[in-house]
Amino acid sequence: MVSRRLEIRNSPPPGHLPERRETHPFRLAPSELQIPMPPEEDYNSQSALRCTGRSGAKMAAGEEEGLAAEPEQEPAAEEPRSFKDLGVTDVLCEACDQLGWKVPTKIQIEAIPVALQGRDIIGLAETGSGKTGAFALPILQALLEVPQRLFALVLTPTRELAFQISEQFEALGSSIGVQSTVIVGGIDTMSQSLALAKKPHVIIATPGRLVDHLENTKGFNLRALKFLVMDEADRILNMDFETEVDKILKVIPRDRKTFLFSATMTKKVQKLQRAALKNPVKCAVSSKYQTVEKLQQYYIFIPSKFKDSYLVYILNELAGNSFMIFCSTCNNTQRTALLLRNLGFTAIPLHGQMSQNKRLGSLNKFKAKARSILLATDVASRGLDIPHVDVVINFDIPTHSKDYIHRVGRTARAGRSGKSITFVTQYDVELFQRIEHLIGKKLPAFPMQEEEVMMLAERVAEAQRFARMELREQGEKKRSRNDDDDTEEAIGVRNKVAGGKKKKRKAF
Template sequence: MLSNAKLIRDTTLSTGRERPSDSSNDAATLSDPNLEKWDGLPSDEDPPKTFRDLGVLESLCEACDSLGYTKPTPIQAQSIPLALQGRDLIGLAETGSGKTAAFVLPILQALMNKPQPLHSLILAPTRELAQQISQVVEALGALISVRCALLIGGIDMISQSIALGKKPHVVVATPGRLLDHLENTKGFSLRQLKYLVLDEADRLLDLDFGPILDKLLKVLPKRTTYLFSATMSSKVESLQRASLSNPVRVEASTKRQTVSTLLQSYIFIPQKYKDIHLVHMLYERAGQTAIIFTRTINDTQRVSIMLRALGFSAIPIHGQLSQSARLAALNKFRARSRNLLIATDVASRGLDIPSVDLVLNYDLPHDSKTYIHRVGRTARAGKSGIAISFVTQYDIELWLRIEKALSRKFDEHKVIKEEVMVFSERVGDAQRVAALEMKNLHDRRGTPGATLRHKRNGKRSRDDMDQDEG
């Protein structure tokens, strides 16, 4: 929260308060003593209660009110005043923290003060996140007639070129598709750009966008830059050094954790009975909405087919699907025409999917950070939720590492074995149906793993990179 606020810095901000840097848990400050760190408001000031208190203009406050943004989140309360001063920012915040509005509002306010086309560029790692950001830009900018262009793979470049020809104020893009337009779309240039946002910077670098980002940064003019990331890794720090000028670092929280309204547990089961336990659990919670996370595209597709064969309303989402199919899957799940979303980690981060009752880790994630992002799909905005993880005999060490990283022991979810095994015959039949359909899919298209990464001169194509590694 905003209590125990402190300001760590080398030069004085407008508050005039200084405190020596405590770099024991601050990797960026360790390596860069000139990096200012802003952890909140001075302790003798009341935290802002509205966006108006932060200095946001009235027309934008009205847009916030219409969208139900009644009170600034911690990352918004810390970032927006500094952004309105024209500072470069490094924002460390988890998904669901409200960081999109934290950088969109200052950009729109600067645009209102000095209107111009191609004023701002926002880069995101995945198509869904880019689309979600563009929707926020359009919603917050509706009262001031902001034009926003979305540049992502999987959509015809000609229609995007037409949108760019209308001189939008804000461009939201994935890096690969943006570079394609800079190289191939006549008349498109970012020479007059005033603001650059790198959202989910750690994710951008995880997806190997580094070389493309290097090319983009070389052609962009001097501008105000915001870098938002869940973690401050060495790669992100290098990107910060290359793209930001005298930035201030703000953090919404200093420790990765899950919300108190989330009930978390695990179930220890033999590997060969995972499908039977999954079906038993879904029958126990019939009618609830759930996201079931798997590790591979193949399992995502297989589990979805198996569950549909058993009469469940399930739909898969993963990086191998076309853009239209992925958006259709999300929209059906949001509209509750499908109540089970079977997903790789393409859905674990950055996507706003409201009203999820249950998150099931069919396969455990590889690290605690991904675990937090997955279970964060439920218990959002103060609501309660349930997260259950399947732990097999092969997952014990991984599960213990996750518990250790989160500094807690989770309760075991108890089941009665005889009740579970009642489903074994029906699940066996559905598994055979799924195996046959998967074989037919592989025969027609090749395995998902083989077709996930299209190649261009031995490398992943730009259009393929902005899907997701999931």
Template sequence: MSGPKRQKTAHDAPAKRQNEEAEDSASQSSHDAHTEEESATLDVASTADATEAPEEPKTFKELGIVDSLCEACESLNYKRPTAIQAKAIPVALQGRDVIGLAETGSGKTAAFALPILQALLEKPQPLFGLVLAPTRELAAQIGQSFEALGALISLRCAVIVGGLDMVPQAIALGKKPHIIVATPGRLVDHLEKTKGFSLRSLKYLVMDEADRLLDMDFGPSIDKILKFIPRERRTYLFSATLSSKVESLQRASLRDPVRVSVSSSKYQTVSTLLQHYILVPHKRKDTYLIYLVNEFAGKSIIIFTRTVFETQRIAILLRTLGFGAIPLHGQLSQSSRLGALNKFKGGSREILVATDVAARGLDIPAVDVVLNLDLPQDSKTYIHRVGRTARAGKSGIAINIVTQYDVEIYQRIEAALGKKLDAYPTEKEEVMAFQSRVEEAQREARIEMKAFLENKGKGKGKGKAKAGGSKRRRDNMDEEEG
């Protein structure tokens, strides 16, 4: 999109929030107070730094990766190392602990997977490496990456997450996999309850998305896990931001680490991402959304909402109007969540309507557009949402739908980005042409949502799907269940 014309701007609109929005936004408490305290630098004297200007891209072989793994990279179309891979892999191959800081979509998984697999080739043994991830979907994705990279070396990998039966997982652990990818809560369950399972021989520990692991209160589980694994190990900690919590974690678990960073800013987005906003009346949000979805028909779209209720309602609204949409949120079963992701990845559904369960870590290669129907409450989440598109050097577009009640939040996001975004050009007459069809679809969606809430009320989850709530809901967190 080149040179969009300037419209009435969010910067000129009144900044006052209305109290009636308070309940809707309560499902995600704002983290701005604590993110302001985050430091983009590490003031630890013993920590080496590897943040110098990036060199010319190298091949994986030039980084020191062995031929069999280079072949695996080639088969996966990994043509050249990304910036974080080029910096982290040589340090990891030297046997150093690593703190990797990079924005989402930068290729962090291969940056830690390749050195671990190479070490495994040199000294094969079961229960060799453990990767901790904050969400079930991310854990599954990391497991797939390890299996793909290790396909030529007969790698055994087990993914251990909540929401699934523990017995098949215990059987998988009993077969002594080389690599375990797990969410912390479920791994602690197995360490405490699964007979014969031990990590005393572990050689490598990875904490991926470390900042989110700690934001989601996995700290106590991680502390327990550290007691179950040997001190003599290599540890890799990867994170998009370096908060005071992450600093404390690295002090507790890493030895003389080298920090590698490809982020120059705490709130950085990639240069290939085009970001815009549309200032709309709150009562016309649905109409503008349908207009935008129609504008980008045929492209792969993620629509972010704030609550489970809105995610369900918007998915129904879109389907009623003939769009291939599927919801993804924390109140779906694990099989439904993976099914939704696979349908979206496979292209059988072009639109994924999601809470922030999908905001971070998931590698969906072909997302063309991100639409923020509801703005996130903190700037860090915004960065991760829009990071679902424009990945691995591709271009992408993110559009924020801003109502009169969202201006204050939007201005905080712009301040964090350090720039003002351009308005996305629209013609009111073209937008309003969708109004009558949207109103009819809204009526049908209300009927379906009533049935959805009644069905929820029959189980123990009665009331959970109501918009907002007085505390952080699990649609925005992915804590483990037994």
């Protein structure tokens, strides 16, 4: 394994450097290039009305898509200042205080009173707005009133989000003895079967692994389920879990309460809403495809071959902050992490080709501030609650414009400020224009000193060579041992191979 590490020192030349446009390799900004843009799909739903009522508001039956109509508003009432004002019981209010939740967020103000009335909910809110508390508190309050095992099911698109939601449930319900279990891929099914046999109050699961247990785990069923939550519903459907969701809906009671939370109201989400919810109330606190107000968004227009040098320059210029850097592929995520480590940065990767334990380890190190730079694929772009991210860098521009919203939403959360910087190469101009069109604003260029960037090129090139060598060594080890692939398909293949070998030895 290559162990050499390089050091980067800031040594700006004295005197005033030329203006950016005189030294930049690209003379035109992306917004100045004329590229025809086909119309984006209109995901705006006219079938749901915004819920702005309080707990005592009277809801009339809606005419469109089975949604509740918006009640006529009385003169503006005083804004709720505490969870007790929303109708949350004292024991749960104390739990909120212990977690530092002093004042409810906008989505919690909108959703909790409606949920406590026993209504189905469609929740649309910007990232980092406290959606987990918006559905966890009503579920726990209902559980206090009617204690029951296998009381609630929460479906999530990713494993990391599932573990995070489980932590929130157990923290909020610690004083009342709430038990939850996480059912996701990459973990031994036998241990999960034993956990399900104990009948926890809340199950947090990814759809694929839950269906596996519903079909194959003896004695496990959800016939008594009272609450179903689909968090990040648009992403669940975009990951082609529609078949699994349909199977789950067929085996759970129809008289349940259903909460559907999504960042966007896509056509797939509308279809799911019609199939799974009964006369729901829409609780929305943000407009379509909106970024956070306190987020400062920038772009850098550069040749693709200099991306690594510009990345190192930015990390030096903004030293002392915590960074999330998004890459498009697992391989590029790993390569860039190795590159930055060779340059002395405390960088760790997070991507789908890592084992579950390594992924959780990387996430926990970053959350604990033991590492200041997290490089990730879009597996970390949504749902994860990491409050101290200062800067998001789109090292590879997202292919889908909506993913930009979710990526930059990792910073400037819960009222904090933050920065996002998007790298735009000669191949990314149309994608960048789509992003600007989606968010409805032209982004400013990030101020750069190109001469300083070019001074780093030689050191960065040497670090690139070391990173490629290390990546090659890791690939050879993985091919020889192949124990790092935690996908359900790979685990199944390995188990079949191991089982076949055992049978052959026994027969011989």
